[in-house]
Amino acid sequence: MAKKNKVSLKQVFKTIIWPRRKLLFIGLLLIIISRAAGLVPPWATKPFIDDILVQKNLSTLPTLLLWVTGAILIQAVTSFLLTKLLSVEAQHLISVLRSQVQKHLLRLPTSFFDNQKSGALVSRVMNDVEGVRNLVGTGLVQLIGGVLTAIISVGFLISINPWMTLFIILPMSVFGVITLKAFSYIRPIFRERGVITAEVTGRLTETLNGVRVIKGFNAEAQETKIFQQGVDKLFQNVKKSLTSTSFVTSSGTFLVGLASVGIMGLSGYFDLSPGDFLQFTMFMVFMIAPIVQMSNIGSQLTEAFAGLDRTEELMNITPEDDGSRSLRIEGMKGNIEFKNVSFAYEEGKEVVRNINFTAPSGSVTALVGTSGSGKTTIAGLAASFLIPQGGKVLVDGTDLSKVVLESYRSQLGVVLQDDFLFEGTIRENILFPRPDATEVQLLAAVQAAHVNEFTDRFEHGLKTVIGERGVKLSGGQRQRIAIARAILADPRILILDEATSNLDTESEALIQESLRSLMKGRTTFVIAHRLSTIRQADQILVIENGEIAEQGRHEELIERKGRYFQLYTYQARI
Numbered sequence: 001m002a003k004k005n006k007v008s009l010k011q012v013f014k015t016i017i018w019p020r021r022k023l024l025f026i027g028l029l030l031i032i033i034s035r036a037a038g039l040v041p042p043w044a045t046k047p048f049i050d051d052i053l054v055q056k057n058l059s060t061l062p063t064l065l066l067w068v069t070g071a072i073l074i075q076a077v078t079s080f081l082l083t084k085l086l087s088v089e090a091q092h093l094i095s096v097l098r099s100q101v102q103k104h105l106l107r108l109p110t111s112f113f114d115n116q117k118s119g120a121l122v123s124r125v126m127n128d129v130e131g132v133r134n135l136v137g138t139g140l141v142q143l144i145g146g147v148l149t150a151i152i153s154v155g156f157l158i159s160i161n162p163w164m165t166l167f168i169i170l171p172m173s174v175f176g177v178i179t180l181k182a183f184s185y186i187r188p189i190f191r192e193r194g195v196i197t198a199e200v201t202g203r204l205t206e207t208l209n210g211v212r213v214i215k216g217f218n219a220e221a222q223e224t225k226i227f228q229q230g231v232d233k234l235f236q237n238v239k240k241s242l243t244s245t246s247f248v249t250s251s252g253t254f255l256v257g258l259a260s261v262g263i264m265g266l267s268g269y270f271d272l273s274p275g276d277f278l279q280f281t282m283f284m285v286f287m288i289a290p291i292v293q294m295s296n297i298g299s300q301l302t303e304a305f306a307g308l309d310r311t312e313e314l315m316n317i318t319p320e321d322d323g324s325r326s327l328r329i330e331g332m333k334g335n336i337e338f339k340n341v342s343f344a345y346e347e348g349k350e351v352v353r354n355i356n357f358t359a360p361s362g363s364v365t366a367l368v369g370t371s372g373s374g375k376t377t378i379a380g381l382a383a384s385f386l387i388p389q390g391g392k393v394l395v396d397g398t399d400l401s402k403v404v405l406e407s408y409r410s411q412l413g414v415v416l417q418d419d420f421l422f423e424g425t426i427r428e429n430i431l432f433p434r435p436d437a438t439e440v441q442l443l444a445a446v447q448a449a450h451v452n453e454f455t456d457r458f459e460h461g462l463k464t465v466i467g468e469r470g471v472k473l474s475g476g477q478r479q480r481i482a483i484a485r486a487i488l489a490d491p492r493i494l495i496l497d498e499a500t501s502n503l504d505t506e507s508e509a510l511i512q513e514s515l516r517s518l519m520k521g522r523t524t525f526v527i528a529h530r531l532s533t534i535r536q537a538d539q540i541l542v543i544e545n546g547e548i549a550e551q552g553r554h555e556e557l558i559e560r561k562g563r564y565f566q567l568y569t570y571q572a573r574i
């Protein structure tokens with residue numbers, strides 16, 4: 001599972017900085033040029049005041065103006081290039097990282113998603129990696145540039161007056177220590193912010209998805225309260241970090257002010273010329289400004305690291321196909337065998353046990369039983385979504401837990417109760433497992449699933465857009481699209497969770513027919529709710545408390561007058 005991870009500087013350097021060393025080097029070069037040019041105006045103050053203003057020696061004025069103008073121009077051009085080069089690369093990196101995280105996420109086992117809010121995961125994919133903008137973007141380079149400018153400015157300051165320089169370096173060192181302390185305090189706050197944002201986003205997504213239930217139970221006020229608590233938590237977090245960042249900024253301002261007061265006093269004592277005084281003050285500003293700026297950039301970098309910490313945590317979760325699976329099943333027949341299978345979601349709490357049965361290639365196995373008896377779990381085991389803790393699931397005699405998932409799942413089709421359809425056209429939704437299918441194959445699937453019976457009535461036929469921005473479909477129509485999709489995918493093994501919703505007789509008949517086309521010739525596991533499906537099944541497994549209570553065909557089981565007979569007789573629906 002997830003390790004609590006803290007991204008090390010070394011790691012960041014190796015994976016993010018080093019691969020972009022050329023670009024960052026150019027950035028650094030640009031920043032050096034820009035900062036060097038930035039030093040020209042303060043340097044120019046001394047000759048301007050002492051020679052031109054005081055001595056009235058105007059001959060050097062044009063040269064001086066030219067120098068300053070040139071320096072300003074260089075600064076403008078370099079800052080433009082810096083943004084263009086580095087910010088673009090930073091944004092590119094963000095998109096690469098987002099894709100990597102999304103890809104990793106999809107490789108995680110379904111059990112991972114059982115315990116996560118989808119909105120929270122969205123936030124982790126989209127927001128947590130944003131921070132690298134500050135690492136690769138101008139942030140890091142500015143930081144280095146700032147340090148360089150500060151160092152060069154100190155050199156100039158010493159050349160003007162070493163004692164006065166010492167006087168300003170002291171408060172600045174205090175400031176440096178305060179800043180460092182503040183950042184180590186802020187980093188966990190930023191990390192926590194990511195967690196809170198994800199939580200709040202997750203809850204909000206759930207609220208919006210479940211708006212009918214919320215309204216139905218008149219629970220708006222309660223949801224609002226929960227959301228308010230969430231955003232307040234976020235606010236408290238931001239407040240905490242704001243307090244420390246503003247403390248850093250204010251202490252910076254105070255110490256700078258203190259240094260200026262000292263310089264004023266000392267310049268009288270050391271008897272500086274007006275030009276020297278102004279030059280000193282300007283260089284001082286040039287030394288201090290980057291240090292203050294560094295505190296801002298520092299907080300950006302801290303944020304970046306906090307986000308990367310969280311991304312790293314996600315990336316460290318072991319994917320379901322972690323390389324330990326090595327067998328591929330070529331030309332699958334689709335014989336499935338459960339051998340003494342047991343499974344527990346939580347340690348020590350087995351929900352299915354001692355499951356033994358064979359589902360020969362092309363047969364239909366109906367799973368029936370009361371709610372919570374373990375039907376979905378057994379289907380999940382057959383679908384390779386779950387791995388048995390005891391016993392084996394064999395596919396054509398091969399242990400499924402050793403099979404490369406992609407090689408198995410490419411032969412698997414899943415049609416679930418509330419099968420999800422994408423926002424898009426009906427055509428796209430059917431083509432989604434097999435985008436390269438031919439028109440003939442598509443239309444065959446459409447006909448077999450009786451989708452054309454309602455799409456023919458639509459103006460745009462199969463190209464009708466469904467979902468939020470399109471036509472709303474009935475439950476039965478959605479099911480038929482899901483069935484057409486599975487027919488087109490043409491899997492060897494099919495997992496079917498039959499919808500429980502009651503349909504009118506005509507739709508019911510159409511769906512039955514569609515399902516018949518779908519199941520034909522495929523090894524099917526159906527969590528069955530309809531008697532018509534159950535009657536057709538080659539074998540019925542009656543599941544009770546995680547075990548197979550009875551097994552056989554409909555007629556046999558009825559004759560046996562056991563558990564199945566009870567279910568069949570006493571319940572309107574199984």
Ligand SMILES: Nc1ncnc2c1ncn2[C@@H]1O[C@H](COP(=O)(O)OP(=O)(O)OP(=O)(O)O)[C@@H](O)[C@H]1O
Nearest residue numbers: 114345346351369370371372373374375376377378
């Ligand atoms: N992700 C999970 N984590 C922990 N326990 C789970 C999880 N999913 C199911 N269970 C538990 O496992 C048992 C079997 O659940 P399962 O979903 O397989 O039953 P089912 O027969 O399919 O029920 P239903 O007909 O109501 O869908 C139940 O007691 C359920 O609480």
